[in-house]
Amino acid sequence: MSMLFPEKSSEPASQIVDGKIIDGKGIARALTDQVGREVAKFVEQGNTIPGLAVVLVGNDPASEVYVKNKAIQTHRVGMRSFMHMLPQSTSQDELLDLIAQLNANPKIHGILVQLPLPAQIDPVAVTNAIAPHKDVDGLGEVNAGRLSLGIDGIVPCTPLGCLMLLKSVHEDMTGKHAVVIGASNLVGKPMAQLLLKENCTVTVAHIHTRNTKELAREADILVVATGKSGLVRGDWIKPGATVIDVGITRVPAENGKTRLVGDVVFDEALPVAGHITPVPGGVGPMTIACLLHNTLQAARATQAVADASS
Numbered sequence: 001m002s003m004l005f006p007e008k009s010s011e012p013a014s015q016i017v018d019g020k021i022i023d024g025k026g027i028a029r030a031l032t033d034q035v036g037r038e039v040a041k042f043v044e045q046g047n048t049i050p051g052l053a054v055v056l057v058g059n060d061p062a063s064e065v066y067v068k069n070k071a072i073q074t075h076r077v078g079m080r081s082f083m084h085m086l087p088q089s090t091s092q093d094e095l096l097d098l099i100a101q102l103n104a105n106p107k108i109h110g111i112l113v114q115l116p117l118p119a120q121i122d123p124v125a126v127t128n129a130i131a132p133h134k135d136v137d138g139l140g141e142v143n144a145g146r147l148s149l150g151i152d153g154i155v156p157c158t159p160l161g162c163l164m165l166l167k168s169v170h171e172d173m174t175g176k177h178a179v180v181i182g183a184s185n186l187v188g189k190p191m192a193q194l195l196l197k198e199n200c201t202v203t204v205a206h207i208h209t210r211n212t213k214e215l216a217r218e219a220d221i222l223v224v225a226t227g228k229s230g231l232v233r234g235d236w237i238k239p240g241a242t243v244i245d246v247g248i249t250r251v252p253a254e255n256g257k258t259r260l261v262g263d264v265v266f267d268e269a270l271p272v273a274g275h276i277t278p279v280p281g282g283v284g285p286m287t288i289a290c291l292l293h294n295t296l297q298a299a300r301a302t303q304a305v306a307d308a309s310s
């Protein structure tokens, strides 16, 4: 076995392009199709169509990509989508009022408020206002607390998607050194919790970390989520490591249009890494597939409570 391929995948070859590039788009499509079949069965059994409410305040470019792709996929799996686009000037109280209405609406099983929010709104107050059983982003204190205690709950979509991609190339992650660059509540922190649950030795690097490059070079598994395009160069990567690039930045392209890039310099990383996710076509599509998965899970849980009380 080549030194560059210390871990051979147990997944079908079709899921990995060139043996190295992890096909997030393909793996996400398989998960989305499965959710679609399960939604059809759930509705056939006489249950309410699962409904997802998405709230976007202002216009963050990464959020706009997400909103567009999410609307297409929600429809594809047969769920209802409720979009709320609010102006940048929205106050925290206005947003909390909307969340209270969504919490009370029986057609809505999942609520997602896009981050980042404008400066006048406290994201923690907002994520905590979402009823825990509708918190399909898993960011409120109940679900985040459950994750850190290792209790079943709703797991944040992006880290869950990253974990699924890792599992497509690693049968067992026990004892591996996982380095997560970025420590946000949305990605870095829950990712670290999931890797810990997989028995990895986890290091989290953030803006105050002094030797991020040296730490990255020790990683068997490297997850990068900073939003700093081009941060991770080829010489930051240990030969054979698995690299998961979460970053999404829109940059100008040669043809006068724009394109999306990650936090990793892909062309430099590709020859060194054992496995790597591309941008686009890596983590992004998995985030959406996991959101649909979480929404179906939330709809099932709500139905189970209703069935038990009837």
Ligand SMILES: NC(=O)C1=CN([C@@H]2O[C@H](COP(=O)(O)OP(=O)(O)OC[C@H]3O[C@@H](n4cnc5c(N)ncnc54)[C@H](OP(=O)(O)O)[C@@H]3O)[C@@H](O)[C@H]2O)C=CC1
Pocket: 062, 158, 181, 182, 183, 184, 185, 186, 187, 188, 205, 206, 207, 208, 209, 212, 225, 226, 227, 228, 231, 246, 247, 248, 249, 283, 284, 285, 287
């Ligand atoms: N593909 C997908 O599905 C998703 C992609 N994203 C993308 O992932 C990226 C990260 O998102 P998110 O976590 O929400 O972003 P945040 O800005 O909330 O967090 C970024 C984290 O990275 C840290 N950081 C920034 N620069 C460096 C650096 N040079 N070295 C080490 N750490 C650094 C920050 O530290 P500090 O806060 O102290 O400055 C912070 O902990 C963005 O590009 C976003 O668009 C996000 C969600 C889903």
Ligand SMILES: Nc1nc(=O)c2c([nH]1)NC[C@@H]1CN(c3ccc(C(=O)N[C@@H](CCC(=O)O)C(=O)O)cc3)C=[N+]21
Pocket: 062, 063, 065, 066, 069, 112, 113, 114, 115, 116, 137, 157, 158, 186, 248, 260, 279, 280, 281, 282, 283, 284, 285, 287, 288
């Ligand atoms: N509460 C909250 N939860 C989030 O999960 C969240 C958020 N807020 N705010 C914004 C970021 C960003 N994000 C993306 C998800 C999918 C793609 C995605 O589909 N990407 C495709 C893009 C394809 C294309 O259109 O070119 C890809 O990478 O292949 C992008 C970005 C979720 N985020």
